[in-house]
Amino acid sequence: MIDIQYSAEVRAAKDAGQPIVALESTIITHGMPYPQNIEVAAQVEQDIRDAGAVPATIAVIDGVLNIGLESDQLQALGQAQGVAKLSRADMAACLATGGTGATTVAATMIAAHYAGIEVFATGGIGGVHQGAETSFDISADLHELAQTPVTVVAAGAKAILDLAKTLEVLETLGVPVIAHGQDEFPAFWSAKSPLAAPLRMDSAEDIAKAHAARRALGLPGGQLVANPIPQTDQIAAEELAPIIASAQADAETHRITGKGVTPYLLQRIYEQTNGRSLIANIALVRNNARLAAGIAIALVKTAV
Structure with missing residues (x-):
């Protein structure tokens, strides 16, 4: 079994049957410098909330598949060094070895489907x-x-x-x-x-x-x-x-x-x-x- 962790917001949305949108995490770790990366990630999440859905930013942290990040996790990921860039070929290896990695399009799709999320921006x-x-x-x-x-x-x-x-x-x-x-x-x-x-x-x-x-x-x-x-x-x-x-x-x-x-x-x-x-x-x-x-x-x- 894959060790999976939902944020409190995403868990509540799943339990209530609310619409959820997956987001990748490479924009945070590989897309732009800190603190702009955190500011943009938070703004995109808020855009989804304002439109009536729930955001689920996806990342692997210490070997755990995170579906939705708490604010402290988002801050930590935005400042972390040496974060792997995960795609289909290396996502499972990162999970198996307890690594930390940001998801690309392919990896985010895999994780979203595994978590029952059907839409990804x-x-x-x-x-x-x-x-x-x-x-x-x-x-x-x-x-x-x-x-x-x-x-x-x-x-x-x-x-x-x-x-x-x-x-x-x-x-x-x-x-x-x-x-x-x-x-x-x-x-x-x-x-x-x-x-x-x-x-x-x-x-x-x-x-x-x-x-x-x-x-x-x-x-x-x-x-x-x-x-x-x-x-x-x-x-x-x-x-x-x-x-x-x-x-x-x-x-x-x-x-x-x-x-x-x-x-x-x-x-x-x-x-x-x-x-x-x-x-x-x-x-x-x-x-x-x-x-x-x-x-x-x-x-x-x-x-x-």
């Missing part, structure tokens, strides 16, 4: 990296979406990725990709991309019904809800394109590979946008949290 999913035809660098997030029945609300895939190939892989894996309120697939910091979204839905209620229908049909896997960043917070794609290209060229020059690629690129883009990429990132995470809360609420109503 994040910033952007991982996907197919540029040059994957030679590096084979493809995020575990895509396969997780194909097998774990959680609806994931994200601002698309991170714009540093090969978005066209990411959509192709998701199609091959049978993952529904639903753009919220528009026909285009959003590109993380930018509301739109040249790519058409496979599906469009304009309400949280329809997304919840689709989730419930997949469950009723016995289909494996979840849904990706691609929720565009608000227009007022976005950075235009045409402005970002040369910045991303420059960051990728720098990564190649410095021979950055594997798990080091994404954080390196994000840091370079942060520098070249004078911090605007982080401001946009925070805005899109909060926007995703609000939509996820609406979906979780609709799912509870659907089950009644």
Whole structure:
């Protein structure tokens, strides 16, 4: 058995049948510096509460799977050093050895499903990296979406990725990709991309019904809800394109590979946008949290 600990708020919500939204913890440990990481995490949790649902930030602490963090745990995690970044491949090992780790998209999906939570809000999913035809660098997030029945609300895939190939892989894996309120697939910091979204839905209620229908049909896997960043917070794609290209060229020059690629690129883009990429990132995470809360609420109503 897995040692699992619910926060008091999440335990009460589960007992009462209230809507719950899962949140990852890598935004706290690997996303931004202290104390901004704690402030943003607390704000996103409050956004979910204000929308009528209960937040459940997920992390492994000293070998215990925590579903929801108390305020002191959140503070401690935000200042901790050497926290592992957990995905499907290493989550069980961290639990087994008493380690502490922050959950990525894939690990958060696994933990949420284990805890009976069906909706998860994040910033952007991982996907197919540029040059994957030679590096084979493809995020575990895509396969997780194909097998774990959680609806994931994200601002698309991170714009540093090969978005066209990411959509192709998701199609091959049978993952529904639903753009919220528009026909285009959003590109993380930018509301739109040249790519058409496979599906469009304009309400949280329809997304919840689709989730419930997949469950009723016995289909494996979840849904990706691609929720565009608000227009007022976005950075235009045409402005970002040369910045991303420059960051990728720098990564190649410095021979950055594997798990080091994404954080390196994000840091370079942060520098070249004078911090605007982080401001946009925070805005899109909060926007995703609000939509996820609406979906979780609709799912509870659907089950009644």
